Amino acid sequence: MTAEIIDGKAFAATIRDKVAGHVARLKEEHGITPGLAVVLVGEDPASQVYVRNKGKMTREVGMESVEHRLPEDTSEADLLSLVEHLNADPAIHGILVQLPLPDHIDSDKVINAIAPAKDVDGFHISNVGLLGTGQKSMVPCTPLGCLMMLRDQLGSLSGLDAVVIGRSNIVGKPMAHLLLGDSCTVTIAHSRTKNLAEVVKRADIVVAAVGRPQMVPGDWIKPGATVIDVGINRVPGEGEKMRLVGDVDFASASERAGAITPVPGGVGPMTIACLLANTVTACCRANGLAEPEGLTA
Template sequence: MRIAEMKTGTTIIDGKAFAAEMRGRVAEQVSRLKTEHGITPGLAVVLVGEDPASQVYVRSKGKQTAEAGMASFEHKLDADTTEAALLDLLGRLNADPSVHGILVQLPLPRHLDSARIINAIDPAKDVDGFHISNAGLLATGQKAMVPCTPLGCLMLLKAHLGNLSGLQAVVIGRSNIVGKPMAQLLLGDSCTVTIAHSRTRDLEDIVRRADIVVAAVGRPGMVQGSWIRPGATVIDVGINRVEGQDGKSRLVGDVDFPGAAETAGAITPVPGGVGPMTIACLLANTLTATCRANGLDEPEGLTA
């Protein structure tokens, strides 16, 4: 099941279950590609340095890529790798027909220009959706590779609400990775969208008017439960590690979950909400890129 209901009547949107179902659909279509066309989607992940969180994330991506029946290519480079060497690797991956998707794990070491690196990826293989060409295509309502986290948020919203047309939505956060593309996706589904951030005046009043609240600002508990309009749908993208009263760390979102759950119609938990959707959408984007590269119909229900 994708959703569960609290005693208050609030629906808890189960991103973990939704992502598992989605990965299953991706695996089915990958199997069909292999059987009918002899094509195996390939995802290349590039990790520079030894950031612990990035290493865990890359391992998880590799595992789930293999489980979906795709080819996984991992490139682990030293932290002092030069920009020229990294660009050379990306050039080779761009030219490799067995690689349909390329992802450079962020953040990169400080001596590397992240924008230059991202924009060196072939836009057709940019399964993270960060290339300036894909950002421009999305902003102008054209077919693009869509960033994975916002795509996952949109899928969760559509699964719960159905038609989003005419709804008031507020996106808290203005990053190129989540906030801006999230707003573009909601506009594409005919929502009335407000982009807010940590310096927005009267943020509480803006949130109170929203049917949809997407919090992606990176501040634990910034969005108070009392701000949430009764019946609103809350998508909490934040993943913040905080220390509990027992001295042990735990993950919390950008939204005060207990307070928001008192009034929201539906809400994603942290963990187990948006997080699992990111890798599921990465696999979906890789499948989409493979179909586009081979002139095949795009998979249904796995794109924006």
């Protein structure tokens, strides 16, 4: 068996096209332009790249992009003051504070200062609680992207056995709640799970988000299972170059799985696409308009 490759780059482009269509209709029919504010504190190179890409794609789909780049020594009080200002700005529908923040700033305090309705990362404790109890919430972007790809690949997920490897607040836990919401039977596993191989072998769906390069070998995969690899790990490549690999051993797993996401080019491109989708959703909710179909959980 050779697995079907789930092309996250192409799927993300489809999501962005849908977002652009909704944005155009909001402008034409209601005179509303969704606005996304991104706040970056410090000079972290990876964060700068992410923020630049987010701004570019936000503008490409027709939304307003507002960037606040603050110095490394910005005080927590000043950052909270900026968040409060953005909360009160009716032109801003989504707020994202790029993580990680400098050590002198309490990330939880900042995240929980964002108005829950504008929390397009889905990290606010209110959104976490709403998602966990099956209520309408803002959903973290990476798990939302994974869910979209699974629905597209499999149709109904009802009754399928799903294993999520990883228990982070950003991916593992919200992913499990989303799968439960689609009536999967869900197991959250992790690096300390006993008989992890046996747990994974029974799964129709495997979502690997543990952050260990190629931790999941192909012989753990049930024949025909769908594998979503969230891991992005840098390992030595040829010469002095580094290469990206996932948490799953792609070569061996693709010989057993029915479908699998590659790394890179799988889950990664979906994260920014879902951030844009969340911003449109937040805009519609703020204005009492119907939510866009196909862009929410």
